[in-house]
Amino acid sequence: MKLIDIVRLAFRNMGRQKLRSALTIFAVVIGATSVTIMLTLATSAKDFFVHQFEASGQLQQVVVTEQTDLDYKSAQGGGGGGQPAAQAPQAGGGNGAPKATPKLTDDLVTKIKALPHVANVSPTTDVMVLDSVLYQGKRLQANPPSAYEPNGTIKNQIVAGRDLTEQDGAGVVVLTTGYADAMGFKQNYGGLVGQTITLRTQPNFSGEGAPPPVAPTPCSGGGSGPAPAQGQGQGQPSGPAPGPGGCGPGQPQNQQPTDLTATVVGVASYNAGQATMFISLKWARGLLEMRRYDVTPADQLAAQQAQQAAQQAQQACTQTHSCGQLQKPPQPRVSLITTNQLDQSGYRTIVVQADSASNADQVAAAIRTFGVGAVSADSFIKQQEGIFNILALILGGIGAIALAVAAIGVINTMVMAILERTREIGVLRACGATKATIRRLYTFEAAMLGFWGGVFGVLVGFLLTLAANPIINNQLQLNSVTASNIITLPIWLVLAVVAATTLIGTLAGLYPAGRAARLNPVDALRYE
Amino acid sequence: MTPLIQLHEVTKTYRTGDEVLTVLNNVSIAIEAGDFVAVVGPSGSGKTTLADVIGGLDGIDSGTVSVDGIDLGGAGDRALSRYRNGHIGFVFQSFNLQGSYTALENVMLPLVIGGMSTRERRARAQECLNLVGLADRMRHRPAQLSGGQLQRVAIARALAPKPSIIIADEPTGNLDSARGAEIMALLRELNASQGITLIVVTHDPNIARQAATVLEIQDGVVHQTHRPSGQAAPMAATVA
Numbered sequence A: 001m002k003l004i005d006i007v008r009l010a011f012r013n014m015g016r017q018k019l020r021s022a023l024t025i026f027a028v029v030i031g032a033t034s035v036t037i038m039l040t041l042a043t044s045a046k047d048f049f050v051h052q053f054e055a056s057g058q059l060q061q062v063v064v065t066e067q068t069d070l071d072y073k074s075a076q077g078g079g080g081g082g083q084p085a086a087q088a089p090q091a092g093g094g095n096g097a098p099k100a101t102p103k104l105t106d107d108l109v110t111k112i113k114a115l116p117h118v119a120n121v122s123p124t125t126d127v128m129v130l131d132s133v134l135y136q137g138k139r140l141q142a143n144p145p146s147a148y149e150p151n152g153t154i155k156n157q158i159v160a161g162r163d164l165t166e167q168d169g170a171g172v173v174v175l176t177t178g179y180a181d182a183m184g185f186k187q188n189y190g191g192l193v194g195q196t197i198t199l200r201t202q203p204n205f206s207g208e209g210a211p212p213p214v215a216p217t218p219c220s221g222g223g224s225g226p227a228p229a230q231g232q233g234q235g236q237p238s239g240p241a242p243g244p245g246g247c248g249p250g251q252p253q254n255q256q257p258t259d260l261t262a263t264v265v266g267v268a269s270y271n272a273g274q275a276t277m278f279i280s281l282k283w284a285r286g287l288l289e290m291r292r293y294d295v296t297p298a299d300q301l302a303a304q305q306a307q308q309a310a311q312q313a314q315q316a317c318t319q320t321h322s323c324g325q326l327q328k329p330p331q332p333r334v335s336l337i338t339t340n341q342l343d344q345s346g347y348r349t350i351v352v353q354a355d356s357a358s359n360a361d362q363v364a365a366a367i368r369t370f371g372v373g374a375v376s377a378d379s380f381i382k383q384q385e386g387i388f389n390i391l392a393l394i395l396g397g398i399g400a401i402a403l404a405v406a407a408i409g410v411i412n413t414m415v416m417a418i419l420e421r422t423r424e425i426g427v428l429r430a431c432g433a434t435k436a437t438i439r440r441l442y443t444f445e446a447a448m449l450g451f452w453g454g455v456f457g458v459l460v461g462f463l464l465t466l467a468a469n470p471i472i473n474n475q476l477q478l479n480s481v482t483a484s485n486i487i488t489l490p491i492w493l494v495l496a497v498v499a500a501t502t503l504i505g506t507l508a509g510l511y512p513a514g515r516a517a518r519l520n521p522v523d524a525l526r527y528e
Numbered sequence B: 001m002t003p004l005i006q007l008h009e010v011t012k013t014y015r016t017g018d019e020v021l022t023v024l025n026n027v028s029i030a031i032e033a034g035d036f037v038a039v040v041g042p043s044g045s046g047k048t049t050l051a052d053v054i055g056g057l058d059g060i061d062s063g064t065v066s067v068d069g070i071d072l073g074g075a076g077d078r079a080l081s082r083y084r085n086g087h088i089g090f091v092f093q094s095f096n097l098q099g100s101y102t103a104l105e106n107v108m109l110p111l112v113i114g115g116m117s118t119r120e121r122r123a124r125a126q127e128c129l130n131l132v133g134l135a136d137r138m139r140h141r142p143a144q145l146s147g148g149q150l151q152r153v154a155i156a157r158a159l160a161p162k163p164s165i166i167i168a169d170e171p172t173g174n175l176d177s178a179r180g181a182e183i184m185a186l187l188r189e190l191n192a193s194q195g196i197t198l199i200v201v202t203h204d205p206n207i208a209r210q211a212a213t214v215l216e217i218q219d220g221v222v223h224q225t226h227r228p229s230g231q232a233a234p235m236a237a238t239v240a
Helices: A003-014 A018-055 A072-076 A106-113 A177-182 A281-287 A297-320 A341-345 A357-368 A377-420 A422-430 A435-478 A491-518 A521-525 B047-054 B077-087 B103-113 B118-131 B147-159 B177-194 B205-210 B234-239
Strands: A061-065 A118-126 A130-135 A138-141 A146-148 A157-161 A172-176 A196-201 A259-269 A277-280 A289-295 A334-340 A349-354 A373-376 B005-016 B019-031 B036-040 B062-067 B088-091 B165-169 B197-201 B213-218 B221-226
Touching (some): A018 A377, A061 A357, A118 A281, A146 A281, A357 A373, A357 A377, A373 A377, A377 A491, A422 B077, A435 A491, B047 B165, B103 B118, B118 B147, B165 B177, B177 B197
Parallel strands (some): B036 B197, B036 B213, B165 B197
Antiparallel strands (some): A061 A349, A130 A138, A289 A334, B005 B062
């Protein structure tokens, strides 16, 4: 019997019990649809994730940190979208604290720039000087701005306006949609572009834009010992309890917060609507400047020496009882000291862009030889892809349960069909059909049940993705994610599902077809 | 001339539980090509088994069965299937037509199994339906045909692959006597005009009387009787 005739006959047989075949196929459709949807979701999620990474240039990125044992996400600072993290973990708060690990300095930046396969380098830092953001009477809490060299290494997902450029310096910010939403520009991010906002600093701010510190008035009474000139985090000079009438070294200066103005040049989507802002490193450097009147170490030494000299003179006069008019030891001299937090604590991270994604690992390894931590997105992506693959396996497995049930349906249908067609099989055998022909005929029929189930299942799955995309697009838009139609049914999945259901149909058909082939033709012909 | 069908010391037993039933006990028969053979005997005597053995549907325990030089005892499933397809046409008491097929499609079935091309098998099936007098019923399905017509379709189907032997198992059993007589007349006509060896399993003495050779089975033993040619039973005359 020719194959084409077996196919025709199988088709014909399938159409004989239309309802039963349809129901059996329907069961396969449910299984195929569930597998299709589950795997489509898993693969779309993975593709979306990888695509987001690619779009932000993160595939080529290497993040350099002081700590040498961070993974990629921690190195980034827990952010989501390729920007330097808005929230500095411990690193920012620890500015000025002594560190065992090497600082991320401009020296290191220079060294990294000289490495092969390095295309671009941008140091980042968090600027912890702001208290609040003011816009048209609204006062919003200020999350520390993320600062970076806007040279293209770090790309924001701009939803309105533009990203920062190398020309941008002081007074230019890119806000995230989190702020834009809070300022009343939800769904109208373009309206915020060009607006001026006010950034209110914390008190004691002494960086760029703050009024110059006032020199302390000399104390008339005997001052306490000189306080050590030790800077602390946040740029707050330490010292005795501040008071308006205080004097002497260590006196806090500039009690009033400073209002800085900034122009919003762009709105960026960031980390699921987290409110933060991006500024250029140039401006950050200015903001992180600390100016205060204090005792320089040299002056302190001079004062100590003067005091010692005075004490010695005192002792000498008491011994000789020839104390004349003793000179009072001088107060230590107070002078204007300008320091920069960036120089003290180094950068939070250095983001390095390799010339290609495949070289990112190599660049990271080269940077690690400088004794700092460096991680590329590669390992992270691989790890994430592994998670997505496991997710796909789990979801696919759930779908496969439905397919397994459908397979039992196919077996049941075929066993029933063969029971019904026992005499017919006898006739076929009497007319010269071999056992192999009978087996093929029924296996093929079962395979067809699987095949059509797969085809319709994939079709239903496809229609569901068509229906799901607008809903998901809407959600993405609400969260200001610049992506659409992320649920896509890959062609390989279409083919794989149809192939799988056909295979399942075939396997399910083996047992009933084997039974049909083994039927004794003599008994089959006389079967009632 | 060697006989077309030769059975030599054939034994066939059935086991039902502990009981062993010998249906063919050391049977040796020879049937010439073109013969008209009636197989008679009481119910359960093994008439059908003998026909099935000759038709290559059933195996044997011992002995040899040779048809047209083919050793059926030693043949595998493929060879036996090819033998049934090319040499044997079966006609059954209950017609065994495919209900969902038209008469034409039913007749084409053995040709499909034989791998004949679509056009050839259509032509051959039409020819056979013409021969049995159903040229105007080709597109009818079994449900639209009478008992006699159904058996004619079945005969056309048996005839389609140009078999050398037609084995008819109680071909008139489900028909009234007039239709039965018509069917027997058709079969005899095919036997006479086309030289097809006809083996009819029956318990109808009228049919047995028409046959040139009668194989009577009782208790597994076959008695073969030949009737001199031309000594046809009176039944045939009434039909013709």
